[in-house]
Amino acid sequence: MQSGAKAAIAGTIILLAAVGARVGMIYHERNAPAKLPAAAATEKLSDDDLVFLKKKRPDSMADIKTLYGTTVWVSAGGQLDYYPYAAHHVAYGKSAGTLLGAQALLIKDAVEQVAPKSATFRIPGGDRQVSLVFTMPQSTDPAKEYAVPVGYRQDGTYTFYTDEIFFYDDPHQLYQHWGPEIWKAVDAHQVILGMNERQVELSLGQVSKSLSQDYGNRMVVFANLGHPMAVTFVKNKVTAFRQDQGY
Known part of the structure; x- marks a missing residue:
């Protein structure tokens, strides 16, 4: 009988210890500082992206x-x-x-x-x-x-x-951060090293084609009013350009 009682008491002690440990864990979890979700990686906006382009949405x-x-x-x-x-x-x-x-x-x-x-x-x-x-x-x-x-x-x-x-506003003012050298090329409808895709598009025209969808890291052929120009961009900067055989 004594052996059975001791075994029962020992089992009860083990059970209470386990319950106590679990209660302690719950208390710790509930009272620990809240874990904030990891901040999502945000894409850095360029100066161009921050330009406000006015829209009028005419329908009459x-x-x-x-x-x-x-x-x-x-x-x-x-x-x-x-x-x-x-x-x-x-x-x-x-x-x-x-x-x-x-x-x-x-x-x-x-x-x-x-x-x-x-x-x-x-x-x-x-x-x-x-x-x-x-x-x-x-x-x-x-x-x-x-x-x-x-x-x-x-x-x-x-x-x-x-x-x-x-x-609806002068792009020379909207994009004045491009600087005089870039604007000189845009107004002359030419391409120079260091231009980004938006600048070349405004300079040579929006009619273009490319085998890649990786904006700023690809080669783009601009129709350029019948004088095709192949332009290579790396990290959204012109690194090379040449006249192309055709568009």
Whole structure:
């Protein structure tokens, strides 16, 4: 009997010790300083990423008219042809040129007109295409008017792409941190060593292709208005460039 009692008592002591240890562990866990989740790795924003680009989101001709008398600058360089304009008519028959990156345009008017298929490659024609009438203050003929398609009307509803085509503020001021050497190259539509992809895109145009999706670490061939240029980027800096065989 004594042996059985001793065994029972010993078992009880072991059980109590185990329970006490568990209670102690729970107390420690509940009262220990909270473990904060590991901070997620954050991607460092560049000065370019911090630039605020104004958007107007026009959806009516009344919205477009607010641009009259203002200067806009081309963001979608190398993409849009512009046409001669006179007597409230866009002469779609022959392109007068292609808008270049950072080019300044003084908006004078807007016109709706049925567009030929040849003028709907970038901007749909809809029932009627909408073009902005403008002059180029920095050109040799600053009073000459041209027109560029920026939207269309379909079944009474307007769609505009001005937010994608233009800067509403001078990019030379928005990106003044680029410095004079980079801006000299951009305004001359050239590429120099050390430029980043955004700078080359504004300089040579947005029409480009690449076999890689690794932005800033790849080779990109820019159409460059029929003069293809192959540009190599490493850590988002131009390390080499050359004329390409074709686009």
